[in-house]
Amino acid sequence: MAFKLCRTDTQELSKKRTRPLSLAGHVGFDSLPDQLVNKSISQGFCFNILCIGETGIGKSTLMDTLFNTNFENFESSHFEPQVKLRAQTYDLQESNVRLRLTVVNTVGFGDQMNKQESYQPVVDYIDKQFESYLQEELKIKRSLHNYHDSRVHACLYFISPSGHSLKSLDLVTMKKLDSKVNIIPVIAKADTISKSELHKFKIKIMSELVSNGVQIYQFPLDDETVAKVNTTMNGHLPFAVVGSTEEVCVGNKMVKARQYPWGVVQVENEHHCDFVKLREMLICVNMEDLREQTHTRHYELYRRCKLEEMGFKDTDPECKPVSLQQTYEAKRQEFLAELQKREDEMRQIFVQRVKEKEAELKEAERELQGRFEQLKRVHAEQKSTLEDKKRLLDEDQSSFNKRRAAAQLLQAQSLTVNGKKDKDRKK
Amino acid sequence: ISHGHGGSHSSSGGSTLLGYIGIDTIIEQMRKKTMKTGFDFNIMVVGPSGLGKSTLVNTLFKSQVSRKSAGWARDEKIPKTVEIKSVSHVIEEGGVKMKLTIVDTPGFGDQINNDNCWEPISKYINEQFEKFLKEEVNITRKKRIPDTRVHCCLYFIPPTGHCLRQLDVEFMRRLSHSVNIIPVIAKSDTMTIEERQEFKQRVRKELENNGIEFYPQKEFDDDMEDKSDNDKIRETMPFAVVGSDKEHQVNGKRVLGRKTAWGIIEVENPNHCEFAQLRDFLIRSHLQDLKEVTHNIHYETYRAKRLNDNGGLHPISSNDTQESNL
Numbered sequence: 206m207a208f209k210l211c212r213t214d215t216q217e218l219s220k221k222r223t224r225p226l227s228l229a230g231h232v233g234f235d236s237l238p239d240q241l242v243n244k245s246i247s248q249g250f251c252f253n254i255l256c257i258g259e260t261g262i263g264k265s266t267l268m269d270t271l272f273n274t275n276f277e278n279f280e281s282s283h284f285e286p287q288v289k290l291r292a293q294t295y296d297l298q299e300s301n302v303r304l305r306l307t308v309v310n311t312v313g314f315g316d317q318m319n320k321q322e323s324y325q326p327v328v329d330y331i332d333k334q335f336e337s338y339l340q341e342e343l344k345i346k347r348s349l350h351n352y353h354d355s356r357v358h359a360c361l362y363f364i365s366p367s368g369h370s371l372k373s374l375d376l377v378t379m380k381k382l383d384s385k386v387n388i389i390p391v392i393a394k395a396d397t398i399s400k401s402e403l404h405k406f407k408i409k410i411m412s413e414l415v416s417n418g419v420q421i422y423q424f425p426l427d428d429e430t431v432a433k434v435n436t437t438m439n440g441h442l443p444f445a446v447v448g449s450t451e452e453v454c455v456g457n458k459m460v461k462a463r464q465y466p467w468g469v470v471q472v473e474n475e476h477h478c479d480f481v482k483l484r485e486m487l488i489c490v491n492m493e494d495l496r497e498q499t500h501t502r503h504y505e506l507y508r509r510c511k512l513e514e515m516g517f518k519d520t521d522p523e524c525k526p527v528s529l530q531q532t533y534e535a536k537r538q539e540f541l542a543e544l545q546k547r548e549d550e551m552r553q554i555f556v557q558r559v560k561e562k563e564a565e566l567k568e569a570e571r572e573l574q575g576r577f578e579q580l581k582r583v584h585a586e587q588k589s590t591l592e593d594k595k596r597l598l599d600e601d602q603s604s605f606n607k608r609r610a611a612a613q614l615l616q617a618q619s620l621t622v623n624g625k626k627d628k629d630r631k632k
Numbered sequence: 633i634s635h636g637h638g639g640s641h642s643s644s645g646g647s648t649l650l651g652y653i654g655i656d657t658i659i660e661q662m663r664k665k666t667m668k669t670g671f672d673f674n675i676m677v678v679g680p681s682g683l684g685k686s687t688l689v690n691t692l693f694k695s696q697v698s699r700k701s702a703g704w705a706r707d708e709k710i711p712k713t714v715e716i717k718s719v720s721h722v723i724e725e726g727g728v729k730m731k732l733t734i735v736d737t738p739g740f741g742d743q744i745n746n747d748n749c750w751e752p753i754s755k756y757i758n759e760q761f762e763k764f765l766k767e768e769v770n771i772t773r774k775k776r777i778p779d780t781r782v783h784c785c786l787y788f789i790p791p792t793g794h795c796l797r798q799l800d801v802e803f804m805r806r807l808s809h810s811v812n813i814i815p816v817i818a819k820s821d822t823m824t825i826e827e828r829q830e831f832k833q834r835v836r837k838e839l840e841n842n843g844i845e846f847y848p849q850k851e852f853d854d855d856m857e858d859k860s861d862n863d864k865i866r867e868t869m870p871f872a873v874v875g876s877d878k879e880h881q882v883n884g885k886r887v888l889g890r891k892t893a894w895g896i897i898e899v900e901n902p903n904h905c906e907f908a909q910l911r912d913f914l915i916r917s918h919l920q921d922l923k924e925v926t927h928n929i930h931y932e933t934y935r936a937k938r939l940n941d942n943g944g945l946h947p948i949s950s951n952d953t954q955e956s957n958l
Contacts, residue, residue, distance in 0.1 A: 497665065
């Protein structure tokens with residue numbers, strides 16, 4: 206079975222050209238997919254579903270019906286001031302497959318008066334999961350194969366069964382999310398719509414999505430075994446679902462259904478609603494594809510945008526490939542320059558403050574001096590005033606004394622003159 | 633799509649399933665996807681010339697993967713330094729496509745002075761890690777990064793019957809931390825079964841004394857089951873193999889073997905040599921694990937070291953003119 210390989214098969218060429226080779230017997234590497242699958246089984250799988258819809262539209266019931274179990278649910282109030290997200294994780298097992306399922310529900314979606322910011326908490330949550338994965342990937346010592354993947358793999362968007370068209374809240378929210386997550390729109394509580402209305406409703410919804418450029422998840426068509434099924438299913442979107450965990454006796458079987466006075470809506474009856482289709486598509490056929498799309502498309506887009514935001518590039522302005530080392534070096538220099546600039550600034554500010562303080566102190570000193578001078582002046586003035594007064598007073602006193610002395614003298618003189626007169630008369 | 637009957641188990645801290653959902657179909661979905669993408673497998677053969685490396689590889693993969701198996705009728709000289717030659721082929725079996733790359737190392741151990749002959753090999757291995765790392769850190773990444781990293785290194789020990797040579801110990805000591813080394817005893821038809829057992833024991837002892845961890849490494853055993861399986865394998869390693877691509881008639885069947893004057897050595901007969909065990913171990917049970925250990929452990933070690941060096945990346949290939957001193 207030997208065949209000659211041509212002489213030109215040197216190492217350079219053979220690195221680029223890979224020739225197909227035929228095997229002479231059973232080698233055994235066809236067990237490779239099994240080896241890979243066995244490893245995955247022992248590790249377990251992760252699947253994260255995000256349910257967006259108004260309060261009371263049936264998100265929790267649908268999850269219960271989908272996974273045939275009773276997750277712990279509590280009814281939410283209609284008076285939440287803001288949209289919140291509540292995530293719950295469950296470990297499910299079926300035969301030898303262990304699934305870690307995380308169901309994230311919106312709480313209070315569509316309840317507020319002003320719904321402009323309603324989509325933001327949802328976008329933030331999705332981004333946060335991408336961010337933590339990116340952080341793990343960028344770590345130096347990382348353990349990606351052990352990482353609990355919390356990124357949202359599928360987003361079920363619950364459309365109210367108005368029968369007319371999508372609400373603007375729906376369009377706005379889906380538009381914000383279509384590049385971040387795989388959106389699968391479903392019409393909730395579909396037993397309120399008649400068959401003919403449903404058909405028109407579906408067409409209207411799809412055309413509105415298309416005309417608004419919303420990219421919903423398309424079931425993949427590249428694998429021949431499922432391409433046919435997926436194409437048919439793509440035509441049935443959005444799925445009109447009914448959820449119920451209660452069982453009703455129909456015929457001689459107990460089936461999941463909703464009992465009305467006028468009849469019984471069977472959840473798993475394909476004529477009644479599309480629940481079975483949803484379960485097929487979401488879990489049985491495309492779960493792996495949803496996970497793959499999330500990782501290779503949505504996550505890569507997020508990562509690319511985030512890194513570009515941080516200033517990393519693959520090529521520099523002249524379109525030459527920039528190695529990571531250059532980018533790191535440039536970033537490092539930038540960072541050091543920034544540090545230096547900040548240090549200089551701080552120093553300048555410090556010097557400035559010192560000067561200001563000095564000036565202030567000088568000013569205060571001057572002021573103080575001025576006041577002192579003034580006080581001295583006032584004091585001197587008062588002193589001189591007082592001295593003047595004293596002088597005056599002294600003068601007064603001395604003149605008074607003089608006058609008194611003169612008066613006394615006069616009195617004394619007049620007395621002696623009168624005495625003399627008296628003496629003269631007596632003679 | 634037909635559904636099998638699934639069980640309704642309740643796992644610890646989980647919820648009880650009340651019927652079949654179809655979660656276990658994810659196995660089938662995953663299998664289909666991996667079959668579509670195909671696999672890469674890169675195996676390196678190291679050993680002095682004439683030990684039957686190319687023949688063994690051809691026997692393993694049942695095809696003319698290596699061009700040297702036509703015997704020694706070649707006009708090539710033994711290279712003066714160790715060269716690295718890699719050849720890629722695409723083989724398909726049972727719907728599974730595999731791109732198999734054999735990296736040959738002619739010149740290893742052939743010179744008079746074999747100092748540092750492992751260096752070109754070590755450099756090649758690190759270059760493949762570097763290539764992968766560069767792709768991984770790109771902003772816009774390829775959907776599937778081409779994997780040229782060496783997943784497995786078959787080290788050929790000459791059947792001296794005594795013990796390991798210094799070259800063997802040196803090589804394996806230096807490279808066991810960057811690649812999965814599987815030592816094999818080549819041309820083992822030169823030893824009797826007893827001689828073979830003794831030789832293997834001595835080799836194992838020496839490897840242990842020198843702290844050489846060959847694949848499957850004890851420290852990477854996942855759980856008790858893994859440990860017991862791998863312990864059994866570790867007890868039989870290094871596999872004593874014989875390679876041949878010629879078929880002979882034995883008991884009415886055509887078998888691969890070597891015809892000698894005293895009998896036919898059947899390659900796939902477990903009583904004659906351990907080739908079948910090596911093949912089953914390498915290809916049928918641990919191929920995926922080899923790739924995973926390379927990716928999750930050896931590559932991560934390389935990456936962490938690179939990113940830690942001076943807080944940045946510096947070029948390691950010699951054609952980079954920029955030498956940075958970060």
